[in-house]
Amino acid sequence: MSTQRTIDVQGFINAHRLSAMQVITLLLCFFIVAVDGFDTAAIGFIAPAIRAEWGLTAAHLAPVFGAGLAGLMAGAFLFGPLADRFGRKTILMACVGFFGLACLASAYSTSLGMLVVLRFLTGLGLGGAMPNSVTLSSEYAPEKHRSVLVTTMFCGFTLGSALGGVVAAHIVASFGWRAVLVIGGVMPLVLLPVLAMTLPESVRYLVMKGRKPEQVRRTLQRIAPSEDLSASEFAIPEKALRGFPVKHLFDRNLRRGTLFLWLAFFMSLLVIYLLSSWLPTLISSTGMTLKKASLVTAMFQVGGTVGAIALGQLMDRFNPQRVLGVTYALAAVLTALIGSSTGSTPVLVLAVFGAGFCISGAQVGANALAAGFYPTATRATGVSWASGVGRIGSVLGSMTGGWMLALDWSLPMVFAVVGAPAVIAALSMLSMGRVERVQVVAAH
Template identity: 40%
Template sequence: MPTPLNVEALIDEAGFSRYQWLILLLCFLVMFLDGYDLAAVAYIVPSLMEQWGLSKPQLGQALSAALFGLAIGALLAGPLADRLGRKPALLWSVLLFGLGSLVTAWADGLNTLTVYRLLTGIGLGAALPNTITLLSEYAPTRQRAMLVSAMLCGFPLGAGAGGLCAGWLIPLYGWQSLMLLGGAVPLLLCLLLWWRMPESVRYLVARQASPEVIRRILLRIVHSPALLQAQSFSLGEQAAGAQNSSSLREVLSRPLAAGTLLLWLCCFMSMLVYYMGVNWMPLLLKEAGLSLQQFSVISALFPIGGGVGSIVVGWAMGRWESNKILAGTYLAAGLLAWAVGNAVGHGEQSWLLGSLVFCMGFASGGGQSALSSMAAGFYPTHCRATGVGSMLGVGRFGAISGVLLGAELLRQHIAPGQIFTALLIPAALVCMALLLKYVLYQRQRPLETRTV
């Protein structure tokens, strides 16, 4: 019997083709629209308060519904993608957040707005793990972390586009126009995804799809005599139970259970650090005595640093041991948070504070993007989407905790410098969890091979 052709080895040896660049672009566009929607909602708040006579706490109810939707969507998306396929799950998620944003334009009160934002959040939350999973399964192993991080840069760029569109559309056409645009474009993208986005070839192998279907996709990536002659295909990973077991049960069973729990802890603490920084940085710097111009510019350096860090940390993870690189990144994030706290506590308002904030964003934002890539590489194909989705779902509760914790610390009149310094604790926990994961899995036996 002819030896099956290893799909993972074929993708690794082929480099990155134009077809894979197309997949990267499509996933990037999904993330771009994800960022647009979450940012656009923040810009319609003043209009809603004025038109509906609502207070900030009342609107907070509707806006927080999207955060819970993000967690729900991430937790549901993984099992759905592992059972039905990455492409159908991604299409449904984009369709849901597109429709949710579209109907938000017709919301006529607080209750309907809350329901629409919850539905939108579920779609947005489901889109992230599916794009990470699909792209990672087409990326060469050495470039996976950098490519996933590059794709995730679409989120802050989309958020920036939401702000630009708000400044142009709302004065001319009202707040509804911003949501109509945020709903119509994802629906058009759905058509493009249905037409051009392939199903994951690794998923097809794991699901024992027709060799001809698999060959047709692979020929768009590389032409080789071995591919043309292959009668069957394989994955260099364990796939026991892929057909009959629950994917959630798989990620919580040996040998993956310990790594899953450690990744959940890492993502929870990582998002707590990053979202506390994103959401409360401006107010904390204002409370520390910085002027409007100063805290606006310095706060903006935090997410910008995260975008740069995503690329650099992803690149480094492709060349050195990923757990150690990421552990060092989070240790740096914690020490930089401590340094920012000390600088703020001593009344620092110069370029030094801005540099520290940028570097803190570089480490915490870059680490968060790279953590998603690490999860995609940790899980085998048959439960990868569930593993990534469950980690991000747990992480979303960390993000919510960061927002709520920041509000409570401010209510308790804790000094801004002390709040920044306290972020060293969750960052250190991430560092220790990653080092423990490295110790547990560095001698992992070679995974068995599945053929089709």
């Protein structure tokens, strides 16, 4: 007679080697954020062609960019709570399908107003897809490798953004800017049936909701085919929560961590978008050609990709808040160094690479940290709302560069000021780590 046993699903995942099913899940999430990155970046690459075809000024294009950013922010706020209620896979597929259709429709825009509306709708889907990819990846990753797996998955966004530039460079001249949006819309729609057939729902979510135990059993069997799970029940050491998930981000044990995460996300994305938007302009103001300034700026994205993977490994080995706190502090120093390095191209390249390594790499690490910080019932909401708050910082960062140029500050002054938010992000991460250590001590 078989004896019933209860299995903690996260403990089960932690106890076994990474399976083919988990690798496929991470790869699918990688492709989602890569397509996300392609669509997010595409509008910037095709903007000159849109401007030329419709006879627009630079000011006319501002609402197009603003609508996309507003959509990203709204999508993050909207789809996180929905994923905690209806499931990670369900909402991820809805977001991918939504932004695919909206991007495809954008290709057939007949006016600036129509394009602005469709870019907002595209951003809405994009804003929900990214944090939910982080959430699902985190819930299938063994805890000892969670940070590096999530940060590696997230690098798909950077690669997708770079692919958008390559595609635009080759497609616009021959087929026009609309073709780039067609590609950006078709890719997620092609990916959608693959997700439907292959992407698993989070077993942590299913167990917490008390749903589909046979599906949980089949999924865990794919992680460990040799295990006999026929007489098993499944559990997680957490309870389902009632009410709107956002209010639970401010429960007693989560309140301070939530505020520290939001502050770090806001400041980090402010710096990232400020540098991404204005670095070529600021560097070229020293007399460097715009082409050379753009190549130097590309090192910021390269540094961010390398930094994300390296910091993910460090976060798995050491205290993750301390790793991110120190990295953000270094980001402030390296960002300030950019302003005084324009006389030496090698030093400037290293400073830009280092700033990208630290600030962009730490931001990806902060996504992994958020996914590990929140319990299953509020994980998608926690990651998404931190991302949404960060998007507010990204909008402010995109505008701040213009304000500083208007003040006619020297470059050392500009980059010293740009580095200041990274100091605040560093203090936020270190304070979050200190609060968590105090709570652990108090619990014991």
